[in-house]
Amino acid sequence: MDPEPEARPQELYNGAPCAREIATLKIIILGAGQVGASVAESLVSEQNDITIVDIDSARLRALQDRFDLRTLVGSASHPSVLAEAGAADADLLIAVTQSDETNLVACKVAARMFNVPRRVARIRATDFLNDEKVLGPEGFEVDLSICPEQVLTEYIVKLVEFPEALQVLDFADGRVSLVAVRSYMGGPLVGRQLKDLRQHIPGVDTRVVAIFRRDRAIVPDGDTVIEVGDEVFCLAPEKHIRRVMRELRRMDRPVKRVMVAGGGNIGLRLARALENDYSVRVVEHNKRRCEMLAAKVNRALVLNGDATDEELLEQENIAEMDMFVAVTNDDEHNIMSALLAKRMGARRVVALINRRSYVDLLQSGEIDIAISPAQATIGKLLAHVRRGDVVSVHSLRRGAAEALEAVVHGDRESCRVTGRRIDEIDLPAGTTIGALVRGDEVIMAHHDSVIQAEDHVIVFVADKKTLPRVEKLFQVGVRFL
């Protein structure tokens, strides 16, 4: 047994950033399902060595065709399979099979037998998370547990809370939010310069970090004029989100009635998260699943039927729905039911769409918001993969942009950010430092704000290609160790 299993990662992640421009990570992904595939896709694009393991060779073949990675057929938690996958010199194990138990065991095996330094497991049952002994070093040795369904649920709940927003993301434990809004005719700020924003809403500290106009990023400054149809990303404390959005578009009445199409894992979580504050209806076609759902929800109404069934939608007053959320695991079904719901009068429709080509097809069409599960859920994992002390990462605009929260360490000597004014920092083009969180205080970044050690910095990266340079900025040199 290696007495210091932690030796390797230290060297890799905190050591000499200049020595290797981009350190290649050796990553093993267990499970080639929807989550595994999207994780692989994201990580492959970041120059990592990826081995993906699954028992279904057909799935692996499909992945192999699309991406530059190695595949291995076998049971994910078996030591021999892990050995063959190269666990002995892997930097990161990501266990995202369907089964919590397999993922747990794989992490334990990887930690005990192969000293894989970091282990991520997908855990759906919250029971495992209630006591940290289960996942801790005495237990299954899971460094990070992720639950894509939960992340998606929280994502959608935010959209129900702020129906005008395209996306709402939390940073620094909710102290500051990043909200994406499409500007509409009639918003007070539309057609005016950004610097007017401050005069419009004097008490509110906010900052526009990026504007996407016809799918191209504009780095905003005070003179930028907001046009109709712009996708505006603003940082603001959560309590001010509404005030900021009001500048960009007319506000709708708050959501009261929500219909959820699809009672799978996400549908169920969504119903439970929303049922106390909204009137929720869940449509599910499988009768046995309906019974299960009805048993697990308290107030939400479970309806048996197809969400593309006009008669059912009519019967349940689809025209009265403030929000229609299609979350089945079938893209086409989600799209069709969302389109139908919109046509029949649902105020705002949201659809879960896995396929990238469909998302691009629909984003600005009749479906108000198309959510890509892969992009929505990958953030937590990315934060774990990023070099530097990154707390959270949110993938935006289908992976093209990224917003991340990094903690600044070291001093002026060892780090290229610490102790500097923002305009002194050599940021890549398209990258904006949006806000600093110092303890409980949120400071909207201005050109003369000075970054101190231990600040949480919220950075918006409009072009993902510049990410490695951004990461490097926040790393601390060897001397700090």
Place this chain on the structure above:
Amino acid sequence: MERFNAVLNLLSIVVIIFAATMLVPLGLSLHLADGAEQAYDSAILTTALAGGLSWLVTRGRKRELQARDGFLLVTLAWTVLPAFGALPLLSYLQKLSFTEAYFEAMSGLTTTGATVLTGLDRLPPSINFWRCELQWLGGMGILVLVVAILPLLGVGGRQILKAETPGPMKDTKLTPRITGTAKGLWGVYGLLTIACALAMRWAGMSWLDAVMHAFTTMSTGGFSPYDANFAHWNSPAIEAVTIFFMLIAGINFATHFQVLRKRSLKPYREDPEVGVFLAVIVASIVGITLFLLAKGVYQDFWVALRYTAFNLVSVATSTGYSDTNFGVWPLFAPLWMLFLASFVSCSGSTGGGIKLVRAMLMFKQAFRELARIVHPRAYIPVKLGGHPIENNIIFSVLAFMLVYGGTISVITMLLAATGLDFVTAFSAVVACINNLGPGLGQVGPATNFALLDDFQTWLCSAAMLLGRLELLTVLVLFTPAFWRK
């Protein structure tokens, strides 16, 4: 016939154990020299002999008890034991007919508390003690006691427990083994009875009275050794203690068991019945108190509250004590109390009636049907404490309610046909089938069941049996399918 023999064999053992329970009043009688010793001598002898003989005849035919046999055994035991329990009364009170003595014993074992005796104060203490002990034995169920102390029943014990304990859902075992469950239930029952006796002694009763009343309170029986019932003491302290323990007895003993085992009050909060039980009772007390004040029955709020609280809790939990003649209150008040008695006791408690959980399920089922009209495609489960209840339970509860309603109607008709007025007939049936005790009219709290003729008395005995065993256990014996191989 083999099946019958196996059941009979077990029944003999139950009878022998029952004979042993008569040793207690015998001891008391000898100790107090109250002149009733001989009544027990002959009763114990007869009972033990009958049990022993039938055991001898049927021995060697032991067979594992099957699900159906449980029903047969329980019904037989509850039919036969009152006959033996009536023996001490019969041999001491010469002018008592067998019909009346059987009624009295049945009323005791089923914890009804209706009596045909007058001049209770003049009876020997041991006779009164025996009446109270009968109620105590019947409260938690004498067969549950047998299951607890005799390991010989094996798996069949489960069927017996199912047939004897009240409530629609009986699959919650407290312990992995059925004997453990039975022991747990009787243990809690015993502990609470001791606590009740101590509290009553503290509140001002004599030791003997305290024990007898603890027996009849914890079993929600309602027998009292005094004609005046609780007016004998006229003590708010005693009434308060009694109210408290009647409420305890109206709650599921499995829940008490959990509370004692976990040493936390959480099981009460988690039990879906407890909250509703207390809420309904408190709301009714307040409502009836105000009603009586408005009708001018009482002038003082506290006096009204005292009488309402005691009598309402007593009737609602199907105990049947009284400290005033509530029969003379405006009809709504006692009717409401009878109505409560028919459903408010929790399942698994010693109280009578259809049990609160059934009422709650029916209520929820009604709402489900209403919701289905608006949302024809919706799946709306009936939930209890957050857990969905399966449809077959709902159906069985529905069937139970129907049978319950039907039985009340039929027996009421029969009593009316034999010449009783409607209020008396109806309230007598309600009081018997809910194991409550006093009815209204001619069988009200100020009078008793002595004025009924033989046929009417038998009908009431039958109603008590049906009510205690929750109808279906008994009625299943009358289906041809039950007897088919």
